[in-house]
Amino acid sequence: MHPVTLSKTPYLRPLTSLAILAVSLGVVLSACSSGGGETPSASGSVLYAANCARCHGSQGEGIIGPSLAGVAQTFPEEDGQIAFVSNGGGGMPRFSASLSKADIKAIVEYTRSTFK
Ligand code: HEC
Secondary structure, three states: OHHHHHHHHHHHHHHHHHHHHHHHHHHHHHHHHHHHHHOHHHHHHHHHHHHOHHHHOOOOOOOOOOOOOOHHHHOOOHHHHHHHHHHOEOOEOOOOOOOOHHHHHHHHHHHHHHOO
16 A cells, blocks of 8 residues: 555654664763773872872882882782772872772772783
8 A cells, every 4th residue: 555655654764863862872871871980090090190190100100109010910919009009108108098998999900900
């Protein structure tokens, strides 16, 4: 029947654009959520620059404090490095009072994944 096939075509277009809209909305939403604290390296790099770079260098090359290159080998366990940064020692300030546990964890994860 001609009237039926004719009326089908105009219906397809809004549905198709709706589907495209839904897909692009999903992409935008997932991009937002992954940038909002799930990825520690984003805030970790900012926190590192603010708290550590003056002694360890913006690239972890070392200034007053030692180079952090290969820090994941120095501290095979992430927890050990978190404890060290929290407690300090030997010229390294303690950060447990000035930074939250989550912030220290974010910085530590940033240094482990960035300075190799
Ligand atoms: C005032 C300067 C200073 C600041 C700021 C500083 N550090 Fe340090 N850091 C040091 C010194 C000095 C040492 C060496 C301590 C030692 O040898 O016992 C050190 C050692 C370290 C070590 C051990 C490295 C190794 O190879 O043994 C790590 C990891 C570290 N710092 C991470 C950080 C992080 C993360 C921050 C920021 C939250 C930070 N430091 C801020 C001075 C600093």
